[in-house]
Amino acid sequence: MLHLMKSEFIKLRTLRSTLTATIVLVLFPIAVTVLSAMFAKTPGETMVIEVLTNTGTVSMLLCGVLGVFAIAQEYSQGTIRITFAATPMRMKVFAAKTIVISLWVATSVAVLEGVGLIGANYALDSRGFDFGVIYNPSIFNGSSRSGDSAWQVLFAFGAVCILFALVGFALGALLRSSPGAIATLILVPLLVEGIVTALLIAAFDIDISRKTPFTAAIRAVQVEPDAARWGLVGYFAIWCCAIAVLAALLMKRRDA
Amino acid sequence: MRVIHVEHLTKKFAGVTAVDDLSFTVSPGHVTGFLGPNGSGKSTTMRCMIGLDHAQGGSATFNGVAYSKLTQPLHRVGTLLDAGNAHSGRSARNHLMWLAASTGISKSRVDAVLEQVGLSDVSRRRVGKYSLGMKQRLGIASVLLGDPEVLILDEPVNGLDPEGIRWIRDLLRDLAKEGRTVLVSSHLLSEMALIAEELVVIGQGKLITQCTVAEFTARYAKQWVRVVSPQVQALKTLAAARGATMSEENGAINFYGVTAAELGELGATAGVTFHELSPQTGSLEDAFLDATASSVQYHGAQSEGLAH
Ligand SMILES: Nc1ncnc2c1ncn2[C@@H]1O[C@H](COP(=O)(O)OP(=O)(O)OP(=O)(O)O)[C@@H](O)[C@H]1O
Ligand SMILES: [Mg+2]
Numbered sequence: 394m395l396h397l398m399k400s401e402f403i404k405l406r407t408l409r410s411t412l413t414a415t416i417v418l419v420l421f422p423i424a425v426t427v428l429s430a431m432f433a434k435t436p437g438e439t440m441v442i443e444v445l446t447n448t449g450t451v452s453m454l455l456c457g458v459l460g461v462f463a464i465a466q467e468y469s470q471g472t473i474r475i476t477f478a479a480t481p482m483r484m485k486v487f488a489a490k491t492i493v494i495s496l497w498v499a500t501s502v503a504v505l506e507g508v509g510l511i512g513a514n515y516a517l518d519s520r521g522f523d524f525g526v527i528y529n530p531s532i533f534n535g536s537s538r539s540g541d542s543a544w545q546v547l548f549a550f551g552a553v554c555i556l557f558a559l560v561g562f563a564l565g566a567l568l569r570s571s572p573g574a575i576a577t578l579i580l581v582p583l584l585v586e587g588i589v590t591a592l593l594i595a596a597f598d599i600d601i602s603r604k605t606p607f608t609a610a611i612r613a614v615q616v617e618p619d620a621a622r623w624g625l626v627g628y629f630a631i632w633c634c635a636i637a638v639l640a641a642l643l644m645k646r647r648d649a
Numbered sequence: 650m651r652v653i654h655v656e657h658l659t660k661k662f663a664g665v666t667a668v669d670d671l672s673f674t675v676s677p678g679h680v681t682g683f684l685g686p687n688g689s690g691k692s693t694t695m696r697c698m699i700g701l702d703h704a705q706g707g708s709a710t711f712n713g714v715a716y717s718k719l720t721q722p723l724h725r726v727g728t729l730l731d732a733g734n735a736h737s738g739r740s741a742r743n744h745l746m747w748l749a750a751s752t753g754i755s756k757s758r759v760d761a762v763l764e765q766v767g768l769s770d771v772s773r774r775r776v777g778k779y780s781l782g783m784k785q786r787l788g789i790a791s792v793l794l795g796d797p798e799v800l801i802l803d804e805p806v807n808g809l810d811p812e813g814i815r816w817i818r819d820l821l822r823d824l825a826k827e828g829r830t831v832l833v834s835s836h837l838l839s840e841m842a843l844i845a846e847e848l849v850v851i852g853q854g855k856l857i858t859q860c861t862v863a864e865f866t867a868r869y870a871k872q873w874v875r876v877v878s879p880q881v882q883a884l885k886t887l888a889a890a891r892g893a894t895m896s897e898e899n900g901a902i903n904f905y906g907v908t909a910a911e912l913g914e915l916g917a918t919a920g921v922t923f924h925e926l927s928p929q930t931g932s933l934e935d936a937f938l939d940a941t942a943s944s945v946q947y948h949g950a951q952s953e954g955l956a957h
Binding site for chain 2: 407
């Protein structure tokens, strides 16, 4: 298994597309967060975390794109046949890929959050504001109504990013095409869930707005979520796992 | 013994039977050519053999073990299905690096095979920039990586120049001589005749014959007799009475269905003078086309061939 994980790590490390996606997903929220810490009129802990996780929506989607790349490019470039010939137990490949992509995303998010907060802290310090999160992330200086600490938000954000990567990977394995999987991954959260919700309300008076999975993921990383934070993460996780199980079964059964 | 047994292999795609109850054996020590026209099921057979495609019936085993049950298959069976199966954005070296890592093969082995196939100088260039011949060499490198005792290659000489073809031929022959089992597919018999000693010939997913290249030519190649003679008209009448057929070609007459000896004797009894009387054998390509023209035709031809 360690051999396989090393192999999958080399695959990620040696492609420009995955490196570019990773750099963008890390740098974009950092840049926006530090800039807003430098120029916001009334900066504070809550604002910094909010900016970080809101711009982090882009990072979440990019994590999904990374997941797609990790498998769909193997199909489009034909390397999946070499991969499966070298390791006929496809579930081992599936496991190695999900582990490596999760670790990759977890590391990226840790850098994103760490550098973003340190950068924001530095910017606020130089403007004379005292920024508490870095020194004591367990509190929001009482500014959080939900009582959640900054840690909760930061960890939930990391978890959601990993889940996005997982669901991207599963969609890539199901559709075997990067464009198809990426389109699904971006259109469903940003468009399809909203449209379906609106249609169902209009036509049948059924409200599923609190049950749509991707929206739940985005709600889960708000500083003030409208439901239990980890409940939302868990709900999204169940969906991701269901899609991943389907992808795994089909990967095993289909011709490569 | 490193024998490949394919037994009653059957693979259907929605409506199409690509491989139809196919059985054959590949033995070590010599190169075996896997021959069939386009679409006859060679690639599908190979994919089924290594478990990439799931066959509906039958089996393929390596020393009695199915590919999916092999531990560290890279060390046992090296396969080259398509030279294009490499990410165009990765360098050749990195391509081999991930493959090697998956089985714990060392970096130095990667460099060694790159050296062996002559890609060392360009190993850090992106595969997308490679010519087809270079990609084939990279494919060969990936086959050699685990130093396997069985090699399966799908049309490896595709896109190679004559020098490259000779290189592959010598390489495969040397590997076979070391006691390895080598199965190489092609749709060109002339190409295969240069590389292989043994042939497995298929058409429409069915086995046509398994024999040596020489046997194949003897069995399927068209034979006729070329005659140049001033009294050819008399000879034609006599031969026609014996059931022979004829065609004219550049002032010579080709006789089918009679041997040169028979024609000579007929000519002697009728006082015919011969300027030329020579037995001819059709090209390998024609023999192959005849053999694979249709599986029905071919079953007939095969039983006939066996009866003789
Ligand atoms: N994935 C697939 N889905 C549907 N049909 C397929 C698939 N793969 C192969 N076939 C069909 O199976 C038959 C055999 O194809 P295959 O590629 O194995 O032939 P081949 O002998 O390798 O031909 P070539 O010399 O052109 O490489 C063809 O009719 C082809 O259309
Ligand atoms: Mg083929």
